[in-house]
Amino acid sequence: MKETLIELGVASAIGGLSPLSLKNNFLLNRYLHSVPSQLSAYSVPSLFIWQDFFAYYWTLVDDHLCLFAQYDGNYYMPLPPLGNGFNPKAVKESFCLMERLNSDPAISRIDHVTEETVALYEGMGLNVRLNTYEYVYRREAVAGLHGDSYKSKRWAINSFLRHYQATFEPYRPSDLLQCAELFDDWQSMRQEKFKDSYYRALMEDAAIAHCRAMEHDQDLGLVGRVVKIGGRVKGYTFGFELRPQLFCILLEVCDLRVKGLAQFLFWKFCQELEQYTCINVLDDSGLDNIRRTKESYHPERLVPSYTVYRV
Structure with a gap:
């Protein structure tokens, strides 16, 4: 994908997070491809086409890319922490950050979690719910x-x-x-x-x-x-x-x-x-x-x- 000035959400740094832009597409694709998922959400197009509804932010925790979507002043993760292997620290820190920024902790969530990692999240005592099928x-x-x-x-x-x-x-x-x-x-x-x-x-x-x-x-x-x-x-x-x-x-x-x-x-x-x-x-x-x-x-x-x- 070529370099572009198109931004994924016009956003400024907030809460320790940086705004995500397609100018970072090499970094983004590197982490997206670290997870061998067949779900469509693990792609730049699936994020970008919804940029009119969300502002996207990111941070790194233990070399795991943590991506957040902001809407109506609240935050959730459209994808799990991206990197090599499951990282409990990245999951915990992501929830802590969302709960600090959100008006209600029930809003905080991680979407598009793969079937292969369900048991790992459950092992952390987290609530895992089936959302949909592709x-x-x-x-x-x-x-x-x-x-x-x-x-x-x-x-x-x-x-x-x-x-x-x-x-x-x-x-x-x-x-x-x-x-x-x-x-x-x-x-x-x-x-x-x-x-x-x-x-x-x-x-x-x-x-x-x-x-x-x-x-x-x-x-x-x-x-x-x-x-x-x-x-x-x-x-x-x-x-x-x-x-x-x-x-x-x-x-x-x-x-x-x-x-x-x-x-x-x-x-x-x-x-x-x-x-x-x-x-x-x-x-x-x-x-x-x-x-x-x-x-x-x-x-x-x-x-x-x-x-x-x-x-």
């Missing part, structure tokens, strides 16, 4: 769509190809406006169908995150593709290499009126990613419609993500 597929399976279990996906794609003359192209900065318009249209249609306030709030936040990703795709090392019909963007998707052999699909939006487009976009993108063995498509945000869709592609595994509290 869906990981074999790329060969979702790119090939062979067998009866994928029959409906093949039918949707073939129907799309029969009815539309579409192009599948690399994303270009000139596509940004049409992608933003597509998101607004998609958001309006989803809000018509789903009245839940939580779902609506997720979409409003996602609008900003998607624009952030598209505006800085090169800085973040994102791979973007668009589907155009009649010269207009009708679908887009972005992702990045999370680990060697593991690609993460970060964003995907389609015109809901175009039947089979969603299946075509995902299938076509997965076909391109020949150098990868597996595809991570994030979690389901606790929403049944997203869960059903992701389960319908038959994940090879569900990667659990835990949250740790002291109280």
